[in-house]
Structure formats: structure tokens, C-alpha cells
Amino acid sequence: MKNFREDFPILNEEVRGQKLIYLDSAATSQRPLKVLEAVMKYDKEENGNPHRGSHTLSLRATEAFESVREKVREFLNARSTKEIIFTKNATEAINLVAYSYALNEVQKGDSIVITIAEHHANLVTWQQIAKKTGAELRFMYVDDQGRLPLEELHKIDETTKIVACTHMSNVLGSIFPVKEIIRKAHEVEAKVLIDGAQAVPHMPVDLQELDCDFYVFSGHKMYSLMGVGVLYGKEEILENMEPFLFGGDMIEYVYEQETSFNELPYKFEAGTQGVEGIVSLGAAIDYIREVTYPVIHEREMELTSYALQKLKALPYIKIVGPPDMEDRGAVVSFVVDGVHPHDVSMILDHYGVGVRAGHHCAQPLLRYLKVFSCSRASFAFYNTKEEIDVFVDKLDEVRRVMGYGSK
């Protein structure tokens, strides 16, 4: 199989005199040369302010910008480009739904249902809406393997107005039963937001098949630049929502005391957008299509299964999340007995290995699991088994440096 490392210039970097082994793609993925070149081309040949003028560069910029919207629509199988809104990141997309939809639709006596495994972006935001509206914030809990049991769906009931759930947990690696959640929520006429930040880089998403009301993700976790995210919303819902941010481009007519707003999707895109990020997202989609999801999936599952198997063989490692490959993505969190995750990360860095340490923006989950903090290795299809060998071998070194034998 092709060595995809070659497509990613940064993977030639050395860290502390060692070949870089990047195992933190769940925090942000690296960018292939094709994405970087697309941004360079845009800046060299097309940069202008989209929708702002009729001169050639503004028109080229508009074309570059709007062609990505169509690309995203097709990629996710949304019905219309009116349903694709560019944001700064997944966090901003969730906030947009919270403030423009939920704040107006949720009231005291209602419930908002989320899972305990949500990233703070999809947790703190709903906590705020619950506080502002007096609604109850209700949690669905994972089992001791980090999976969401279907019995937890009974938390969704007639009082529920919003269900917000991650497609794949950034800590546990579990893929949640979003289809069942969406079905159950719609039975009680609740709206569903799926946080796809950890899903879109790894698996095809068909929004018409899923039938969720909102879906969000960030470009930087799927091989594009930082500064671009996407909110998908069903057109009929977005049509009735108030704008989130106000200013240029989101208006139709402005008078001294009144303003009428632009049509979808522009109503939700106030001010100049991060066009380079958006262009890079288009190039990232082209790149994923070239590599293909089946290849990404096969490679990532092979790496994850290999890493899990090797880690489980170490007596001082505890896996946080499903111990097997069922319904799981390319994220493996773990605790090294007796060693703080920050020490794990710092010592591994001496060998060029980058893993994440801490609470992973999921403090309630770690508290629930009674894990103080943990380390996380996350893989992308550009990683290799040899990299995993180095990473796992060096865990013995971590224990030794911290004063333990390897057992």
C-alpha cells in the first residue's frame, strides 16, 4: 500500500533529533502538500473579498469560495448549498445552533439531552443554554467499556427539545449509535445535533440518510487549515432561525433603525470569512476522495487494532475506552500506571513521539470514569506500524525514567 507519509511535508520534520512520529491527529491532523498548494494558488491568483465586488479578483474569490460550498454539500450528501454554513470551527457551529435555535425554542420544563462523553464544545454550550432557559440538562452515560448502551436512550422523552451527541468520542474512540439516537429524538419531535468533529476525517457521512437536524465539524481535523468549520442544518429549520452574528454580507437592506437579512446560507455568515481555510477544505475533500474512505478506514483500523493489541500486552497500561475494535475509531486513550500523562507525553517527545495528555476537553467524562487524566494516541492513515512499534517500545522507557521496572 502507498506510503501516505510522503504526501505530508511536515512528517519529514525531526523532533529532538528524531524522526517525527505524530500521534495526535485527533487534536489536529496534518495537511497534505496538495492542500497547501491549493491555498498558495488561491493567494497567488485569486485573492479578493468574495461577494464584495464585481472586479475580477473578487469574482475569482467568490467562485473559489462558493465552489467549496457545493463540494461540501456533495461530500456530505446535503440537499442544498443553503444548508451548508461556513463557521470558524465546530465549536462556533454548535454555538450558532445553541444561540440562534435553542435559546428561542427551549424553555423551563424542557430537557436538553447530551452524553457524558461530549467534548466541552458540545457540553458547556448546552449547560449555558440550560442555565439561561431553565431547561434540564440530562446526560446519557457510557458503560464501563466506554460504549453508549441503547438503554440510555430512555433519557430522551416528551420533554426533550434538543439532543446533542458526538458521532465519535475524542477520548474513548467509541462510535456512538447516532442513527438510533436520531430516530428516538424524532419520535418525540426533538431536534438533533451531531458533533462530527472526530467522524468526518475517518468515515463517509450521508446527511440525508442520517436525517439529523444539524451536523458540525472542523476542517483542521480533516487535513485542511485551521479557521474553517461547517454547520449543516436542515433548510426549513435554518430558514426560521435568527442570525447569530450581525454585520456585512448577512444583510439584504439596512435602514437607520431596521435591517432585513440575506437569504440562506449568507444570513449566518457575517463579515469576511476565512477564505484560505475554506479553499483548503475544498482541497482536503479532493484529497480524501483521491485516497478514498475505504483505504483510510482499512489503514486506520489496522493501526488501531495493532496499537490496542500491543498496549494491552503491557501490564502497566490501562485502556480508557473499548478494549476491542467493535464500533471504534482511531483513538486510543490510556493510563500508564504510576506516571502522570504529562510526564508520559514529555518523555515520549524526547523520542520524537507526539501524543496528547490531559483531560482532552472532556472533564465530566474523565470524572465519571474516575480517571484523573490520561494519555491519548490518535492515528491517521499516514501513520505506520513501525511508528506504533517505537511509541509502544518507548513506554517502557517512560516507566524506567519514572523509577519503575517495565513490569
Ligand SMILES: Cc1ncc(COP(=O)(O)O)c(C=O)c1O
Ligand atoms: C468531538 C469534538 N468535538 C468538538 C471539538 C472542537 O473542535 P474545534 O476546537 O475545532 O472547534 C473537538 C476538538 O477536539 C472534538 O474532538
